[in-house]
Amino acid sequence: MPRPTPELLKDVFRRMKKAWGPQHWWPGETPFEVMVGAILTQNTAWTNVEKAIANLKGAGVLDPEKLRDLPHSTLATLIRPAGYYNIKAKRLRSFLDWFHERYEGSVERMFETSLASLREELLAVKGIGPETADSILLYAGGLPKFVVDAYTYRILLRHGMIADDATYEEIQELFETKLTSDVALWNEYHALLVHAGKDHCKSRPKCEGCPLDPIPRG
DNA sequence: GACCAGGCACATC
DNA sequence: GATGTGCATGGT
Numbered sequence: 001m002p003r004p005t006p007e008l009l010k011d012v013f014r015r016m017k018k019a020w021g022p023q024h025w026w027p028g029e030t031p032f033e034v035m036v037g038a039i040l041t042q043n044t045a046w047t048n049v050e051k052a053i054a055n056l057k058g059a060g061v062l063d064p065e066k067l068r069d070l071p072h073s074t075l076a077t078l079i080r081p082a083g084y085y086n087i088k089a090k091r092l093r094s095f096l097d098w099f100h101e102r103y104e105g106s107v108e109r110m111f112e113t114s115l116a117s118l119r120e121e122l123l124a125v126k127g128i129g130p131e132t133a134d135s136i137l138l139y140a141g142g143l144p145k146f147v148v149d150a151y152t153y154r155i156l157l158r159h160g161m162i163a164d165d166a167t168y169e170e171i172q173e174l175f176e177t178k179l180t181s182d183v184a185l186w187n188e189y190h191a192l193l194v195h196a197g198k199d200h201c202k203s204r205p206k207c208e209g210c211p212l213d214p215i216p217r218g
Numbered sequence: 219g220a221c222c223a224g225g226c227a228c229a230t231c
Numbered sequence: 232g233a234t235g236t237g238c239a240t241g242g243t
Binding site: 043044045047048051052080081082083084085086087088 | 237238239240242
């Protein structure tokens with residue numbers, strides 16, 4: 001497996017940051033909103049998630065206890081624009097039940113738990129996998145956990161920095177061991193990778209003028 | 219109308 | 232352990 005150096009990873013970041021600037025992630029007003037958004041955005045365009053969150057706010061239920069009190073059908077209807085609304089209503093419910101029973105719906109208490117333990121707890125919730133858990137830890141909790149997603153995989157593979165069978169944990173370990181443990185850096189790095197995959201490269205099939213072009217493609 | 223989007227759990231082999 | 236499949240709306 002190719003082993004990108006710390007310098008290369010830093011260079012990739014500098015190039016993206018220079019080209020596209022700060023991404024201002026995560027777009028959510030409170031840690032709780034970020035956590036809800038992390039579940040709703042699973043395999044879904046963020047624009048659709050925004051509509052769902054707007055519905056929740058409009059109904060005045062974007063609150064741990066109020067959301068948990070909603071019947072399944074009501075919750076599913078409100079989050080309908082985010083797609084997969086039945087399964088996501090269940091996933092939100094399982095998260096909200098855990099959040100209530102384990103932390104009494106308190107964000108402050110939740111993030112008093114150590115990073116490694118909290119990640120294990122989140123992964124044990126039905127509907128929360130590695131990316132959702134890590135998004136919650138980094139973007140809602142401000143904890144040093146690097147978020148890996150489909151774009152991260154694609155871009156790193158394209159530039160020959162990982163093997164095509166690299167796992168989530170391997171890719172995460174790559175960033176976490178070769179970059180300094182810096183929440184602001186990891187926040188921006190992941191957001192820029194998503195921008196690179198979503199907005200930049202998608203609009204340019206061969207990605208002409210890609211800021212990463214000086215880095216050989218695999 | 220096809221194809222994709224900031225995954226995950228579960229079935230089947 | 233690897234591979235396949237269901238879940239669903241809204242934008243291009």
